[in-house]
Structures are given as C-alpha cells and as structure tokens.
Amino acid sequence: xxxxxxNPGVEAKLRAASTSAAEFAAQFQASFRVLWLIAIGIVGxxxxxxxxxxxxxxxxxxxxxxxxxxxNFTAWTGQIVRNVALNRARRERRHRPxxxxxxxxxxxxxxxxxxxxxxxxxxxxxxxxxxxxxxxDVARACLLLRTLEGxxxxxxxxxxxxxxxxxxSHVHRTRAYLRERLADLWxxxxxxxxxxxx
Amino acid sequence: MxxxxxxxxxxxxxxxxxxxxxERGLSRDPALAGAIACQRRIDAxxxxxxxxxxxxxxxxxxxxxxxxxxxxxxxxRRAVRPRTFAIAAGIALFVVxxxxxxxxxxxxxxxxxxxxxxxxxxxxxxxxxDAGFRPQWVCKDDRxxxxxxxxxxxxxxxxxxxxxxxxxxxxDYCNSITPATTTVLAHVYGREVLLFVDRASGDKEASVxxxxxxxxxQKRLGGLVVYEYTPHDRAYMxxxxxxxxxxxx
Numbered sequence: 001x002x003x004x005x006x007n008p009g010v011e012a013k014l015r016a017a018s019t020s021a022a023e024f025a026a027q028f029q030a031s032f033r034v035l036w037l038i039a040i041g042i043v044g045x046x047x048x049x050x051x052x053x054x055x056x057x058x059x060x061x062x063x064x065x066x067x068x069x070x071x072n073f074t075a076w077t078g079q080i081v082r083n084v085a086l087n088r089a090r091r092e093r094r095h096r097p098x099x100x101x102x103x104x105x106x107x108x109x110x111x112x113x114x115x116x117x118x119x120x121x122x123x124x125x126x127x128x129x130x131x132x133x134x135x136x137d138v139a140r141a142c143l144l145l146r147t148l149e150g151x152x153x154x155x156x157x158x159x160x161x162x163x164x165x166x167x168x169s170h171v172h173r174t175r176a177y178l179r180e181r182l183a184d185l186w187x188x189x190x191x192x193x194x195x196x197x198x
Numbered sequence: 199m200x201x202x203x204x205x206x207x208x209x210x211x212x213x214x215x216x217x218x219x220x221e222r223g224l225s226r227d228p229a230l231a232g233a234i235a236c237q238r239r240i241d242a243x244x245x246x247x248x249x250x251x252x253x254x255x256x257x258x259x260x261x262x263x264x265x266x267x268x269x270x271x272x273x274x275r276r277a278v279r280p281r282t283f284a285i286a287a288g289i290a291l292f293v294v295x296x297x298x299x300x301x302x303x304x305x306x307x308x309x310x311x312x313x314x315x316x317x318x319x320x321x322x323x324x325x326x327x328d329a330g331f332r333p334q335w336v337c338k339d340d341r342x343x344x345x346x347x348x349x350x351x352x353x354x355x356x357x358x359x360x361x362x363x364x365x366x367x368x369x370d371y372c373n374s375i376t377p378a379t380t381t382v383l384a385h386v387y388g389r390e391v392l393l394f395v396d397r398a399s400g401d402k403e404a405s406v407x408x409x410x411x412x413x414x415x416q417k418r419l420g421g422l423v424v425y426e427y428t429p430h431d432r433a434y435m436x437x438x439x440x441x442x443x444x445x446x447x
Contacts, residue, residue: 025261032257040248047352047397057264092399121243128243144248146209147241172205178240179233186236 024064028057031074034149034159035081041141042085043092044133052088056081078159082141089137120189124182131181138162139170146171204230208237314373319414320407322372322381323392323427331390333368333383343369344442350380351397353421358438363387375423376400386434393435394425 028035035056039049060067060077067076132140138160145151145159146167153171157164206212207220224231317325337343340356346369347355360366367383375396382393394404401423406414415426415433420441426433 021264025264028264029257029261032260037248045352047350053260057260061264121246124239125243125247128240129247144244147244148248172202175205175208175237175240179236182240183232183236186239187232190232190235 023069024061027073028060028077031077034074034145034151035077037144037149038078038081038141038159039085041144042082042137043089044137044140048088048092049085052081052085055088056084059084072158075155075158079161082138082160085141086137124185124189127182127185128178131178134181135174135177136170139174142167142170143174204233208234314371314377316373316377318407319374319392319394319404319425319427320410320412322374322394323390323412326370326381326383326392327390331367331383331385334370336368347380347395347422350378351395351422354442355395355419355422356440356442357382358440360384360438364434364438375402375404375425382435384435386428386430389429391426391428391430391435393439394427396423397421398423 032053035053036049039052039056040046043049043052056077060080063080067073135143141160142156142162145156146153151159153164153168156162156167156171160167203212203216203220207217212220224234337346344354344356347353357366364387365385367385370381370383372379372381372394374394378400379394379396382395384391384393398418398421404414404416404425406412406427412427412429413431413433415428415436417424417426417433417436417439419439422441424436424439426436428434
C-alpha cells in the first residue's frame with residue numbers, strides 16, 4: 001500500500017526545483033505519451049519500455065534539483081528516458097536479441113469487446129514490425145515521435161538530445177526504408193482489394 | 199519530384215502553392231501516388247501497433263504513485279527497483295501490456311496493478327499458506343495462461359498437464375523479485391508449492407529462510423526466471439513449465 005508520509009530528501013529536492021510532487025506528477029503525466037514512445041521506440045518491447053519509463057521516473061525525481069521550473073520538462077525527462085532506454089537495450093542485447101513487439105490494440109478482441117482486424121492488415125502490421133526491427137533504435141524513436149505524436153523536428157531534437165537535422169534525416173530515411181520493404185505487399189493487397197490502399 | 203519533396207509533403211512543410219502543384223503532379227505520377235498511399239498505410243499500422251489504448255490511465259496511475267511516493271531517491275543506482283514508488287509505478291504500468299482474462303476463485307479480488315509492499319519469497323509463501331493457499335485467479339485455459347505471461351513479461355510460458363498427485367491451483371501477484379513477480383500456486387502430493395515467475399533480468403538470486411524446512415529451486419526459461427518454493431526435497435513443478443517454440447518440455 002502506498003504510504004503518504006513524505007520523504008525529507010524528496011521534499012528538499014522539490015523545494016530546490018521550485019516545484020511540488022503534485023506538479024512533478026502532473027508534468028510527468030502530461031509527458032507520458034512522449035516518454036512511452038521514446039522508450040518503446042528504443043527498446044522495442046513493451047515490457048522493457050515499462051521498466052524504462054519507471055526507472056526514468058525514479059531517476060528524474062532523484063535529479064529534480066537539477067530541473068528548473070518553467071523549462072521544457074518533456075525534453076528534460078525525455079533525455080533521461082532515452083539514456084535509460086539505450087543502456088537497457090545494450091544490457092539486454094548481451095543476453096538475447098531484442099525484438100520489436102507488437103502492442104496490438106486488437107489483442108483485446110473478445111475480451112474488451114473490440115473487433116479483430118482483417119487478416120490482411122495483421123499481415124501488413126507484422127511486416128511493418130519486422131522491417132522496424134532492422135532500423136536503428138534512435139531512428140525508430142524519431143519515426144514514432146514524428147508519426148504518432150506529430151512532434152516537430154526541433155522538439156524531437158530536444159527530447160532525444162540529437163541535432164534537428166539528424167532527427168529529420170532519421171525520419172525520412174526510415175520512412176523510405178519501410179516503404180521499400182512494404183511496397184510489394186501494399187501493391188499486391190491494393191490491387192486485390194481497392195480499399196486496402198486507402 | 200524527388201524524395202525530398204515527398205517528405206516535405208508528408209511532413210506538411212510545403213507552402214500552399216507547392217502543395218497544390220505537388221498534388222496536381224500526383225495524377226501524372228502513379229508511382230509517387232502509390233508511395234504516399236503506402237506511407238499512409240504504414241503510418242496507420244504504427245498507430246495501431248505502438249499506442250496502447252490504456253496509456254492515459256497508466257499515466258494517471260503513475261502520477262498518483264509519484265505524489266504518494268515516500269521513496270528515498272538519492273541513490274537510484276544502488277537499488278532502483280525495490281521502492282514503494284517503483285512498486286506502484288511498475289504495477290500500474292502493467293496496464294499497458296495486458297488485458298487479462300481470469301476467473302475469480304472466491305477470494306476478494308485484488309487489483310493486479312495495485313501497488314504492493316515488498317515481501318521476501320519466504321514471506322509470500324507463509325502469507326499465501328496462512329490465507330488458505332487460494333489463488334487470486336485461475337486461467338480459463340492453457341492459452342490464457344500462456345498469453346498472460348507473454349503480456350506480462352513479453353514471453354509466453356506454458357504448462358504441461360501435471361501427473362497424478364500434482365495439481366495447478368492458480369495465479370497470484372506479489373512484489374518479491376521485482377514488483378511484477380507472478381506466483382503460480384500448486385498442490386504437490388498434499389503439500390503447498392509456490393512458483394515465483396519474473397524476468398531473468400530482474401533476478402536477485404533469492405534464498406530460502408534458514409530453518410524453514412523449505413527448499414528453493416531455480417530454473418531459467420528463456421528470458422524468465424522461475425523459483426520453486428517447496429516443502430519437498432526436489433522440484434516437481436518447474437520442469438512442467440516450458441517456453442512454447444523455444445524449447446520442448
């Protein structure tokens with residue numbers, strides 16, 4: 001059970017950062033989607049991404065006195081997530097090959113009442129996942145942040161701590177690579193079923 | 199039109215005039231039009247594959263855990279995981295990967311994602327026995343058992359039908375090896391046996407309490423570590439577990 005007693009160390013750091021635990025939590029919550037995408041983009045597996053975001057939250061709290069209220073909280077925590085994720089991916093790869101794991105929304109079909117996806121789309125999704133497995137960690141994170149979060153390249157640059165041009169290059173090259181890997185299947189499906197290519 | 203123009207179009211960075219000209223050109227360039235359509239399909243796949251439906255709820259639970267956290271935060275490297283906050287956050291985050299289908303077995307249901315205090319394996323064993331050795335949940339079938347571990351740990355775990363005298367009882371959750379530890383309860387020749395399953399990366403080489411009369415056996419199954427906590431002098435249960443597709447039972 002969560003105890004409500006405050007920790008003096010936390011309180012001191014919160015004071016130094018001119019913020020409160022509630023403010024920190026609110027900002028972390030607001031940034032969560034971006035942080036999650038960075039983590040899953042780099043480590044590829046949802047279970048590991050959980051660990052990464054959790055560990056990053058702990059580290060961020062520990063370094064809270066280094067954070068200045070009013071500055072870009074998402075960029076600050078995003079770089080912590082990035083570093084934790086890269087370290088974790090390196091560590092895990094010493095023991096086993098990391099794979100990109102689906103976080104399928106349709107997995108709950110029959111449980112949460114959702115409808116299963118058509119077989120063709122599942123096959124396409126799986127090909128996308130396989131292709132993403134050949135893409136670099138940071139490039140994958142760039143693509144997810146741009147595509148799923150609609151972040152500007154300057155914002156991606158800030159949260160990942162890389163030059164803006166590099167972020168853009170990662171996204172463009174990864175898109176082209178995915179199109180190349182998926183072109184045959186997309187063409188086949190769109191010719192067989194006009195609605196697929198919509 | 200080159201790839202640079204295509205990416206600027208996809209990024210929405212073209213001026214209105216350039217965009218209109220680009221789109222007029224698409225009718226004369228089916229390959230380019232196909233590339234855009236293919237890209238749209240890929241983007242839709244990414245949206246489907248990488249954004250869990252429950253993300254907002256997870257974020258809210260994590261935020262609640264942060265506010266309530268009493269954790270000592272000065273030395274994250276020394277012991278990152280066993281913190282009350284980590285417990286809360288870790289368990290809350292499990293919502294991301296799983297909707298689990300279990301049948302309640304009579305105990306008052308707990309929220310498997312609710313934070314729990316850390317307990318040693320010995321303590322969990324004692325508590326479970328003291329509580330009547332009743333699992334929180336029983337899987338409906340073998341497939342759900344497999345799916346649960348895959349969603350919880352990223353790796354499936356399957357079980358063989360037990361021989362006479364041995365019976366699987368069900369599943370419970372605790373915070374022992376990591377905040378995500380899952381226990382499998384079993385009756386082995388009239389005695390209570392508990393399996394602790396967790397990610398091998400979180401393994402801390404557990405030990406049995408001295409003088410308890412119990413024994414502890416460890417086995418690695420792919421990326422998972424399984425401890426069998428048992429009053430018997432040999433392990434009966436761990437060898438009934440296997441990783442589908444990785445190694446035969």
